[in-house]
Amino acid sequence: MNFPVVEFPWLGNGTVIAIIAIVHVVVSHGVAIGATALMVSMEYVGIKNKNEGLINLARMFSKWILIITTTVGAVTGVGIWVSTTIIQPDSIGSLLRIYFIPWFVEWLVFVGEVILLLFYFYTWDRWTGVKQYIHNRIGIVLVVFGWLTAMIITGILTAKLTPGWSEDFSFWYAFLSPPYLPSLAFRTFLALVLAVSLVSIFIRLFIKSEILKKDVFLLLGKIYNISLPLLILSGIWYLIAIPDEAYNQIIWSTGMSKDIFMMINYLGLFAFIIFGIWIIGRPDKVSIVLAIAVFFSSMGFIAEFEMVRESVRKPYIIYDYMYANGVKEKDVEKYNEEGYLTNSTFATIKEVTEENVYEAGEQIYKGQCISCHTIDGWRGKRAFANRLNGWTEENIDQYIKTLHETRPFMPPFVGTDEEREALARYLRKVTGEANNSEIKSEEESK
Numbered sequence: 001m002n003f004p005v006v007e008f009p010w011l012g013n014g015t016v017i018a019i020i021a022i023v024h025v026v027v028s029h030g031v032a033i034g035a036t037a038l039m040v041s042m043e044y045v046g047i048k049n050k051n052e053g054l055i056n057l058a059r060m061f062s063k064w065i066l067i068i069t070t071t072v073g074a075v076t077g078v079g080i081w082v083s084t085t086i087i088q089p090d091s092i093g094s095l096l097r098i099y100f101i102p103w104f105v106e107w108l109v110f111v112g113e114v115i116l117l118l119f120y121f122y123t124w125d126r127w128t129g130v131k132q133y134i135h136n137r138i139g140i141v142l143v144v145f146g147w148l149t150a151m152i153i154t155g156i157l158t159a160k161l162t163p164g165w166s167e168d169f170s171f172w173y174a175f176l177s178p179p180y181l182p183s184l185a186f187r188t189f190l191a192l193v194l195a196v197s198l199v200s201i202f203i204r205l206f207i208k209s210e211i212l213k214k215d216v217f218l219l220l221g222k223i224y225n226i227s228l229p230l231l232i233l234s235g236i237w238y239l240i241a242i243p244d245e246a247y248n249q250i251i252w253s254t255g256m257s258k259d260i261f262m263m264i265n266y267l268g269l270f271a272f273i274i275f276g277i278w279i280i281g282r283p284d285k286v287s288i289v290l291a292i293a294v295f296f297s298s299m300g301f302i303a304e305f306e307m308v309r310e311s312v313r314k315p316y317i318i319y320d321y322m323y324a325n326g327v328k329e330k331d332v333e334k335y336n337e338e339g340y341l342t343n344s345t346f347a348t349i350k351e352v353t354e355e356n357v358y359e360a361g362e363q364i365y366k367g368q369c370i371s372c373h374t375i376d377g378w379r380g381k382r383a384f385a386n387r388l389n390g391w392t393e394e395n396i397d398q399y400i401k402t403l404h405e406t407r408p409f410m411p412p413f414v415g416t417d418e419e420r421e422a423l424a425r426y427l428r429k430v431t432g433e434a435n436n437s438e439i440k441s442e443e444e445s446k
Contacts, residue, residue: 001326001344001345001346001347001363001366001367002089002090002326002344002345002346003089003090003345003346004346005346005366005367005370006086006087007366007370008374009374009375009376009377010374010376010377010378011374011377011378012370012372012373012374012377012378012379012382013087013088013370013371013372014310014371014372015378015379016083016087017080017083017084017087017088018303018306018307018310020076020079020080020083021076021080021306022299022302022303022306023072023076024073024076024077024079024080025302025306026194026299026302027068027069027072027073027076028069028073028077028146028149028150029150029187029190029191029194029302030191030194030195030198030298030302031065031068031069031073031195031198032065032069032073032113032146032149033143033146033147033150033188033191033192033195034191034192034193034194034195034196034198035061035065035195035198035199036065036117036139036142036143036146037143037191037192037195037223038061038192038195038196038199038219038220038223039058039061039062039065039139040058040136040139040140040142040143041219041223042054042055042057042058042061042216042219043055043058043059043132043135043136043139044136045215045219046058047132047133047136051215053209053211053212053215054212054215054216054219055132057207057212057216059124061199062117062120062121062124063121065117066117066118066121069113069114069117070114070117077110087371088317088326088371089326090322090326090328091160091317091318091322091326094318094321094322095156095159095160095318098159098171099155099156099159099171099174101171102152102155102156103152103156105152106148106149106152106153109145109148109149109152110149112145113142113145113146113149116138116141116142116145117142119138120135120138120139120142123135123138147188150184150187150188150191151184154180154183154184154187155174155175155180156174157183157309158174158175158177158179158180158183159173159174159177159318160313160316160317160318160319161179161242161243161246161309161312161313161319162174162177162179162319163243163319163320178241178242179238179241179242181237182234182235182237182238182240182241183238183241183309185230185234185237185238186231186234186235186237186238186305188234189227189228189230189231189234190231190298190301190302190305192223192224192227193224193227193228193231193272193294193298194295194298194299194302196220196223196224196227196279196294197275197291197294197295197297197298198295198298199216199220200217200220200279200286200291200294200295201288201291201292201295203216203217203220203286204286204288204291205288210284213283213284213286214283214284217279217283217284217286218280218283220279221276221279221280221283222280224275224276224279225276225279225280228272228273228276232269242312243319245312245408246312246313247312249311249312249314249409250308250312252311252409253307253308253310253311253312253314254304254307254308254311255379255381264300265304267297268297268300268301271290271293271294271297272294272297274290275290275291275293275294278290311409314409314410314411315404315408315409315410315411315412316329316411317371323411323412324371324372324411325367325368325369325371325372325411326367326371327368327411327414331343331414332412332414335414335415336414336415336416339351339415339416339419340364340367340368340414340415340416340419341360341363341364341415341419344363344367347363347367348363349363352416352418352419352421352422357421357422357425357426358422358425358426358429360419360422360426361422361423361424361425361426361427361429362426364415364419364422364423364426365423365426365427368411368413368414368415368423369423375430375431375434376434384427384430384431384434385430385431385434385435388427388428388431389431389435391428391431392428393424393425393428394424396424396427396428397420397421397424400413400420400423400424401413401420
């Protein structure tokens with residue numbers, strides 16, 4: 001615990017980060033990359049075929065893309081920084097020390113993207129005739145800038161899932177690691193699929209001209225049916241590229257049973273395929289229900305991908321370097337010998353006594369547990385009030401002692417025997433209070 005602890009008791013710290021991250025990914029992928037690419041494609045086809053309807057539609061989209069990316073996208077981007085900094089500062093700090101330059105470059109690229117978007121939006125009428133292609137080329141550069149931000153961030157995210165990175169802290173190892181290219185490809189094609197489903201809903205609901213609808217859906221259908229197979233292939237490639245330990249935890253990381261997991265994913269994939277066939281076969285009669293189904297399926301896949309990407313690293317948050325609770329692997333032996341509290345900068349208690357045992361247990365809980373667990377909360381599987389209901393202090397102590405062996409995705413407890421016993425006593429106390437049950441230590445019950 002090298003930094004002050006912030007706790008979100010009911011949602012859970014991981015859930016707070018996940019909510020902000022998923023909203024940001026939907027905007028950054030589906031709007032900033034996917035919808036922008038569709039907008040520029042509409043303009044290009046409109047100029048080429050002298051279709052003013054497509055050009056005007058692209059102009060309309062540029063307004064909403066500008067609004068959404070500079071508000072929701074920017075705010076949630078900052079929100080990720082704020083939430084990760086106050087919830088998991090050790091992790092983000094370790095990555096920042098290695099990847100300061102690419103993060104700074106990504107910020108410069110984002111600023112350039114915003115400038116290009118503003119210029120693109122306010123120069124629709126600057127060039128006419130053949131010179132309209134100049135405006136469209138600015139749009140193409142805009143799409144490239146949007147994609148470059150994902151390219152840089154994906155490398156940093158991939159570093160956290162790369163065994164061996166911590167051996168020499170190589171800058172390039174993350175960007176050249178096996179999961180990097182498939183992860184980037186998957187994100188790229190998922191952005192296009194998500195954008196097509198989102199734009200299709202808008203077109204179906206708000207565009208009155210049947211001719212324009214057909215023209216748009218023919219274009220979207222081509223992009224969608226190229227992107228979908230590549231999305232599936234890159235997803236398979238990603239599964240092959242990640243470490244075996246991570247692959248074996250995919251279903252567990254979603255919190256679903258294997259049957260439910262397979263059913264949901266197959267249904268989502270089925271909806272994707274049917275939509276691809278429909279949008280090409282009947283562009284004049286695209287189903288709004290199916291478009292909405294594909295949109296929510298796309299969001300579900302994004303949420304699942306982000307959840308899986310975060311969870312399959314367990315027990316690590318940075319593979320082979322730092323555990324999910326912020327404890328570095330190299331410090332485990334030291335903490336076990338000297339004590340966790342002794343080496344915790346912000347722990348007010350350094351030694352466990354009978355008088356401070358509950359306070360010491362609480363500080364250990366905040367340092368080693370709250371990154372994944374809550375006392376009570378919406379995720380029953382991670383809420384101690386649910387998981388430890390009815391357990392004795394001795395049961396809890398023995399479980400903590402061997403939890404990394406019985407549940408390999410859990411970080412090992414680090415600290416002395418007295419600290420472990422203090423944590424067990426604290427957890428027995430708070431779970432008892434949460435369940436309104438009688439609280440007695442093992443010594444009192446004898």
